[in-house]
Amino acid sequence: MSPPPSPAADQALRALLQRIVETARAIFGAAASSVFLLDAGRRELVFEAVAGEGAGELVGRRFPAGSGIAGSVLATGEPVVIDDVRRDPRFGQEAAESTGFVPETLMAVPLEGSGGRALGVLEVLDRRDRSRSPLEELELLGLFAAQAAIALELLTSARGGEAVATEDDGALLADVAAALARLEGDRRDAARLLLRAFRDLADGSATG
Secondary structure, eight states: OOOOOOHHHHHHHHHHHHHHHHHHHHHTTEEEEEEEEEETTTTEEEEEEEEETTHHHHTTOEEETTSHHHHHHHHHOOOEEESOGGGOTTOOHHHHHHHTOOOSOEEEEEEEOGGGOEEEEEEEEEEOOOSSOHHHHHHHHHHHHHHHHHHHHHHHHHHHTOOOOOTTHHHHHHHHHHHHTTOOHHHHHHHHHHHHHHHHHHHHHHHO
């Protein structure tokens, strides 16, 4: 029988996911950022962590995994950059209005676990920093998504009392460090704090 999930580990990993969305929001100068987690049993996406606009209304909300922009990114495994979400037929206008925050722009990347398993989606909404090209921004957001995917796998394994191998942590951390080194000022400071949290997570999983 598997050991019961550790509440402390669950809380720590939730805190890490929150730090991921908060730092992504800061780095991209965005109005909001969120992590969706796939509930495979119910085929639903769940707002697991949210920073910025709509945070109080969204955490814990569920919607069908095949709907919306996030659902499309989850299904296809392809990142997207959308400059006007209102013109995208996948956008859930009514759902957004119910939170009091309707974004204009959106970036979303899939969260993929070991073996390419779909875990969820990471989004950044209404980014104000447009100094990088969309491709550069998606590359950076993709690095965050890789680390968020590790955190999500550890989160779900903690709930189920299972161990998860994260053999690629070292390479991912090196890629994240290189990308974050190109940032400046407050964004670099925030990113360094996040990188330290990633390293703590990797060290903990290696010794736990």
